[in-house]
Amino acid sequence: MKYHKRVSSENNFEQCIKCTICTVYCPMLEVNPLYPGPKQAGPDAERYRLKDPQICDEALKYCLNCKRCEVSCPSGVRIGDIIAIAKAKSRHGHSVRDRLLSGSDSMDGVVASVAPALNSLLEKKSVRRFMDRCLAIDERRPMPKYASERFSSWFRKSAQREQEGFGKYVTYFHGSYVNCNYPELGKEFVRILNAVGYGVRLMDDERYCGIAKISSGLLRQAERDAERNVEAIRKEVAEGRRVIATSPSCALVMREEYQHILGIDNSDVKNYISLSTRFLYRLWERGEIKLAFKEDYHRKVAYHSACHMEKLGWVLYSTALLRLVPGLELVMLPSQCCGMAGFYGYKKENYDFSQAIGEKLFERIRQTGVDTVVTDCETCKWQIEMSMGLEVMNPITLLAEAIDFEKTRDLNQNK
Amino acid sequence: MRYEAIIIGGGLGGLVSGIRLAQAGRRVAIISAGKSALHFCSGSLELWSKWREELLGLSESHPSHPYNIVGLERLERYTKEVKEMFRRAGMSLVGDFEKPHYRLTPIGGLKPAWLTLEEYVTFGAKSDLEGRRVLIVGLEGYLDFYPEFIASGLGRLGAECRVEKVSLPELERLRESAAEMRAVGIARQMQGEALERLAEKVSGLAEGCDLVLLPAVFGLADEECFRRFARMMKPAEVRVAPTVSASVPGVRAQRLLSEEFVRLGGQLIQGDRVVSYQLDRSGRIESLSTINHADILFRADDFILATGSFFGRGLVATSENIVEPIFGLDVVAAEAREEWCGEKILGEQPFQRFGVRVDGRLHPLKGGRPVENLYAVGSVLAGADAVKEGCGAGVVISTALMAADEILEQNGKRKEESL
Numbered sequence: 001m002k003y004h005k006r007v008s009s010e011n012n013f014e015q016c017i018k019c020t021i022c023t024v025y026c027p028m029l030e031v032n033p034l035y036p037g038p039k040q041a042g043p044d045a046e047r048y049r050l051k052d053p054q055i056c057d058e059a060l061k062y063c064l065n066c067k068r069c070e071v072s073c074p075s076g077v078r079i080g081d082i083i084a085i086a087k088a089k090s091r092h093g094h095s096v097r098d099r100l101l102s103g104s105d106s107m108d109g110v111v112a113s114v115a116p117a118l119n120s121l122l123e124k125k126s127v128r129r130f131m132d133r134c135l136a137i138d139e140r141r142p143m144p145k146y147a148s149e150r151f152s153s154w155f156r157k158s159a160q161r162e163q164e165g166f167g168k169y170v171t172y173f174h175g176s177y178v179n180c181n182y183p184e185l186g187k188e189f190v191r192i193l194n195a196v197g198y199g200v201r202l203m204d205d206e207r208y209c210g211i212a213k214i215s216s217g218l219l220r221q222a223e224r225d226a227e228r229n230v231e232a233i234r235k236e237v238a239e240g241r242r243v244i245a246t247s248p249s250c251a252l253v254m255r256e257e258y259q260h261i262l263g264i265d266n267s268d269v270k271n272y273i274s275l276s277t278r279f280l281y282r283l284w285e286r287g288e289i290k291l292a293f294k295e296d297y298h299r300k301v302a303y304h305s306a307c308h309m310e311k312l313g314w315v316l317y318s319t320a321l322l323r324l325v326p327g328l329e330l331v332m333l334p335s336q337c338c339g340m341a342g343f344y345g346y347k348k349e350n351y352d353f354s355q356a357i358g359e360k361l362f363e364r365i366r367q368t369g370v371d372t373v374v375t376d377c378e379t380c381k382w383q384i385e386m387s388m389g390l391e392v393m394n395p396i397t398l399l400a401e402a403i404d405f406e407k408t409r410d411l412n413q414n415k
Numbered sequence: 416m417r418y419e420a421i422i423i424g425g426g427l428g429g430l431v432s433g434i435r436l437a438q439a440g441r442r443v444a445i446i447s448a449g450k451s452a453l454h455f456c457s458g459s460l461e462l463w464s465k466w467r468e469e470l471l472g473l474s475e476s477h478p479s480h481p482y483n484i485v486g487l488e489r490l491e492r493y494t495k496e497v498k499e500m501f502r503r504a505g506m507s508l509v510g511d512f513e514k515p516h517y518r519l520t521p522i523g524g525l526k527p528a529w530l531t532l533e534e535y536v537t538f539g540a541k542s543d544l545e546g547r548r549v550l551i552v553g554l555e556g557y558l559d560f561y562p563e564f565i566a567s568g569l570g571r572l573g574a575e576c577r578v579e580k581v582s583l584p585e586l587e588r589l590r591e592s593a594a595e596m597r598a599v600g601i602a603r604q605m606q607g608e609a610l611e612r613l614a615e616k617v618s619g620l621a622e623g624c625d626l627v628l629l630p631a632v633f634g635l636a637d638e639e640c641f642r643r644f645a646r647m648m649k650p651a652e653v654r655v656a657p658t659v660s661a662s663v664p665g666v667r668a669q670r671l672l673s674e675e676f677v678r679l680g681g682q683l684i685q686g687d688r689v690v691s692y693q694l695d696r697s698g699r700i701e702s703l704s705t706i707n708h709a710d711i712l713f714r715a716d717d718f719i720l721a722t723g724s725f726f727g728r729g730l731v732a733t734s735e736n737i738v739e740p741i742f743g744l745d746v747v748a749a750e751a752r753e754e755w756c757g758e759k760i761l762g763e764q765p766f767q768r769f770g771v772r773v774d775g776r777l778h779p780l781k782g783g784r785p786v787e788n789l790y791a792v793g794s795v796l797a798g799a800d801a802v803k804e805g806c807g808a809g810v811v812i813s814t815a816l817m818a819a820d821e822i823l824e825q826n827g828k829r830k831e832e833s834l
Contacts, residue, residue, distance in 0.1 A: 035592070070686065073450075076728075285417075332677075
């Protein structure tokens with residue numbers, strides 16, 4: 001194995017044997033012939049980029065960072081990472097839009113304090129048209145709603161005290177989505193964890209996970225956040241707590257991309273970063289927690305496997321957990337990209353591709369005849385809700401709806 | 416995660432044994448690191464490149480060939496069973512064990528095959544080509560299909576061949592990125608009006624021909640695509656010929672077999688890699704760990720190693736030796752590196768026969784002793800030269816089904832004992 005170490009580059013592009021399998025599974029290539037495809041944009045072009053880092057290919061911007069190329073690659077080449085790094089390096093200066101969409105921790109408090117006004121402002125046609133023309137944020141795409149109280153504020157104010165006295169604890173990485181847009185998901189997570197006997201803590205100084213910055217090429221900013229997060233995670237792990245996210249993209253970026261794209265060594269804590277459904281299912285399977293469900297619960301849902309869930313390989317935990325719910329009829333959708341890819345689908349130049357990719361998934365959802373879709377990813381949720389007008393739930397939300405909390409608390413003797 | 420059987424490898428071998436076990440009601444998982452060599456599928460499942468007589472004498476001519484472990488009787492039975500398995504998954508194969516046919520190669524050669532996907536052209540005998548009037552249709556801008564080579568190959572056997580090229584407006588868009596105009600991209604366009612237009616154009620050219628050949632670019636998502644096209648194409652018989660990879664029918668086969676496995680209750684875990692294993696006190700394999708699942712182990716009673724050879728990384732060539740990377744199993748391989756390859760690229764290549772050593776029940780050996788609850792199947796096995804012998808799919812399917820049967824039989828026995 002010594003030999004391999006000597007000849008392998010960081011993102012192992014030379015392992016590519018040009019089999020072209022990745023091009024079969026690239027959702028962008030399917031709708032956009034101008035995209036050279038993962039093989040050419042990734043390992044093929046990397047040879048030239050090694051010779052001359054200035055060689056940049058405009059078409060790299062089309063990559064969704066869905067990582068389906070990596071999941072399909074028989075040779076284990078990190079095609080998506082190669083493209084992400086090349087994309088970031090090839091850009092000079094970043095537009096105001098990309099910075100805005102990538103968010104900033106320091107602005108979150110301000111945003112929350114003006115949330116109702118901001119939400120109604122962002123709904124106005126004239127504002128959306130302005131953002132479309134001046135910021136290239138597509139006017140057809142509604143902006144996510146901001147919550148007037150951030151999850152972290154709610155937690156410190158209303159939930160932290162109740163977390164005392166548990167025998168076991170986890171640390172919750174809420175991410176910017178739960179914090180700013182959808183605190184309910186975080187509240188449901190805390191409620192379930194408490195019911196099965198776990199107290200919840202937050203990291204001292206949680207920063208954005210960085211996925212939006214990475215995909216906009218703002219690597220330096222992403223790196224700063226990532227370093228602070230890894231430090232904070234290390235502290236939690238040292239105190240014996242796992243760090244659990246409800247967003248698969250947060251989990252993926254912290255486990256994989258911190259190391260592969262930002263070059264931050266997280267190998268000592270990587271495997272302590274997990275996802276809510278994986279954490280819960282593992283405990284349930286080992287018999288360490290018990291779940292009791294409402295007797296009269298009934299719902300029919302279709303499960304959509306988000307790209308980053310596929311990359312994590314953790315779809316089986318979410319679906320296994322959902323299958324525990326009596327009265328839940330679960331239809332598995334074929335695994336395909338919804339086209340949204342985080343804030344990718346907000347950008348004006350991507351909107352049409354985003355919808356063309358999504359249409360294939362929407363068609364399959366229509367065929368199932370369900371009115372509710374379950375998916376772990378928040379931006380898949382935005383995409384399916386906007387494009388189809390269906391209700392889209394996180395598995396945690398569905399569990400919170402189906403669990404009989406009183407019985408579950410009794411079964412787990414939680415404090 | 417607990418299963419009754421876990422299969423490492425999601426290619427033809429892994430899927431075939433997975434389907435067999437799932438069908439018997441077993442809780443099975445397949446752990447697959449990337450998509451498989453099915454994507455290079457020629458359209459045919461080969462058993463042996465020479466005729467059956469040679470296959471009958473195999474135990475003497477090739478004593479260490481995996482077919483000798485399976486035995487001809489089972490090989491024949493499995494050929495029939497796999498045909499049925501493919502049919503249930505939505506693919507129809509022609510041919511049988513008794514009577515091989517010829518398939519066409521992408522450069523116009525004929526090779527014997529036993530089972531071929533229905534849409535591909537096959538010939539009962541080389542003499543069938545004499546006097547056949549064949550139209551070979553290429554697509555403008557598509558470089559992975561060689562009508563002239565096919566025409567010259569079939570021409571040598573007495574066929575009268577004509578080559579035509581057609582273009583379709585739907586394909587013009589693909590040409591914007593010339594290097595990415597591949598079979599799969601074309602296949603995505605082959606629906607609705609494009610399909611009708613193609614049928615109309617080709618029908619117009621087919622006058623006086625009794626066989627029309629097109630590249631295999633039909634039916635990526637829709638299994639009925641080629642049949643629909645063929646019905647529109649009157650009156651000539653129409654068939655496809657293989658293209659350079661990725662093969663559209665191969666992609667379809669991977670999908671349909673995977674879906675069949677999942678439909679039967681199997682758990683398909685993709686894009687992950689087994690990195691280590693744990694033994695119980697009696698030396699049986701107890702569980703596997705993978706990159707994605709890390710400290711959550713995959714436990715099972717039985718395991719099947721269907722990781723393929725060098726392409727699938729079932730075998731890895733280091734600078735010093737050839738290794739089986741997951742379990743460190745005993746490998747049959749030439750020790751000296753210079754003996755791995757033959758000098759002529761198209762001649763015998765010794766590395767083709769390298770692989771893991773197994774006992775008569777497909778248990779691989781480690782340190783000279785069989786690993787009791789592990790079975791090795793397919794091209795990770797030593798002894799076969801898939802290229803020279805044309806036995807790739809045959810070895811994969813027969814050993815995959817045999818391993819599944821062994822597991823079912825052993826489980827049955829264990830259950831009887833415990834009663």
